[in-house]
Amino acid sequence: MRVLLLILLTALPCLATVRTWRNVDGSQSFDAEFLSTDGVRVTLKRSADNRILTFTSEKLHPDDQAWLKANSEPTPDAPEEAPAGAAFDTLEFGDNRKTVEAKLKNSSLLSTVVDESLFGRTGLNGVYKTKATIGGLHCFLYFDWTKGGNLREVTLQTQPIEKAQYNSRLQSNWSELIQLLGKLHGNAIQEAPYPAHNELQDGLLLGSHLWYTEDGHSVILCTGQERDKYLVAVRITSEHIVPIQAPGTATPTSGDRVAPR
Numbered sequence: 593m594r595v596l597l598l599i600l601l602t603a604l605p606c607l608a609t610v611r612t613w614r615n616v617d618g619s620q621s622f623d624a625e626f627l628s629t630d631g632v633r634v635t636l637k638r639s640a641d642n643r644i645l646t647f648t649s650e651k652l653h654p655d656d657q658a659w660l661k662a663n664s665e666p667t668p669d670a671p672e673e674a675p676a677g678a679a680f681d682t683l684e685f686g687d688n689r690k691t692v693e694a695k696l697k698n699s700s701l702l703s704t705v706v707d708e709s710l711f712g713r714t715g716l717n718g719v720y721k722t723k724a725t726i727g728g729l730h731c732f733l734y735f736d737w738t739k740g741g742n743l744r745e746v747t748l749q750t751q752p753i754e755k756a757q758y759n760s761r762l763q764s765n766w767s768e769l770i771q772l773l774g775k776l777h778g779n780a781i782q783e784a785p786y787p788a789h790n791e792l793q794d795g796l797l798l799g800s801h802l803w804y805t806e807d808g809h810s811v812i813l814c815t816g817q818e819r820d821k822y823l824v825a826v827r828i829t830s831e832h833i834v835p836i837q838a839p840g841t842a843t844p845t846s847g848d849r850v851a852p853r
Contacts, residue, residue, distance in 0.1 A: 609663070610639060614653035629664045647796060674742040675830030677807030680733070685809070685830040687743045689716075692735065696720050702733070722748070726772065727765030729753070731826070745829045752821030758789045762815075766824050769813055770801060773826070777803035777811060792817040797825055808832050 609626040613636065624636035624645070634649045649657050675685035681702070682695045693716065696702060702720045720733045729750040736745035753762055763786055774780070784800040792798055797816035804810060810833040814825045 611659075613656050616651060616653055618653050626660075626663070629660055634660060645796070651795070674738055674740060675744050675809075677805065677809055677830065679743060679809075679830075680746045680748070680828055683743060683746060685743055688741055689737070689743075692716070692743055696733075705732075726750075727768040728761055729765045729824075736829075745827065745831075747825055747827045749825040750823045752818045752823045754821060755789060758822050762822055762824060766800075766813070766815060769824065769826060773801070773803055773811060773813065777805060787815055789817075789822060792822065794819055797827075799827075802833060804832070 610623060611626070612621050612623050614621045623639040625639065627635040627637055629635065629649065632648060634647065634652070636645050638645055649660055652660075677685050679685050679687075681699050683692060687695070696716070699720075701722060701724070703723050704719055705721055706719050717734045718732050721730045731748040731750055734747040734749060735743060736747075738744050750762070750765055766786055770780075770783075780801045780803055782802040787798055787800065792815065794817050797814035799812045799814045801813040802810060809828070809830050812827040812829070812833065814827060816823050816825060
């Protein structure tokens with residue numbers, strides 16, 4: 593199961609609407625400001641700590657799902673433009689599935705975890721991993737697509753590990769990824785410390801670092817929980833994610849990047 597996304601980053605805000613939200617069975621609740629929804633995912637800003645949460649609306653109580661349908665404007669039914677620019681390895685945003693599969697098969701950086709004859713049954717998510725380890729862990733690849741079937745996002749996600757290794761093996765992986773991504777993209781546009789494991793929740797990711805690529809796309813380093821295990825993920829997206837702006841500071845842009853460390 594691919595984990596959903598809990599990040600410290602946000603898109604441009606909508607009209608401020610603060611209300612109480614509940615999980616799907618109503619056992620937990622929190623106050624948050626509604627920011628946006630694309631009809632599948634919803635973005636909220638939690639009142640307690642101003643963190644931005646993004647997850648599928650099916651995680652919410654049916655009453656909250658009904659509120660979203662009634663209070664969010666429908667997305668115009670227009671053709672979705674395919675993104676462009678480098679993604680990961682030889683992959684390019686905008687590649688169709690056939691092109692992505694061909695590039696993955698020819699990659700010198702990746703290997704498969706299932707027989708290629710099963711790709712039609714399993715799909716591409718989670719079947720390719722990096723040959724080399726990062727901080728002692730392999731990363732598995734996951735993909736998101738536009739409605740037209742073009743690549744718009746690649747996520748590298750480590751294999752989940754036990755809680756006992758959260759502050760050792762997993763933190764080493766997280767630190768090594770910061771160094772690697774810094775060499776590729778310069779200093780992070782936004783960064784936060786390695787979170788304590790009790791800051792995480794099952795099924796969500798907590799973002800700590802944001803970089804912009806030369807094409808203006810976003811790279812987000814996250815830490816997350818999957819059931820009783822923990823992982824690190826790097827989301828490489830064609831979106832231009834706007835970081836949270838601290839009071840009295842200017843919003844950073846890709847032009848603010850310095851030379852790679």
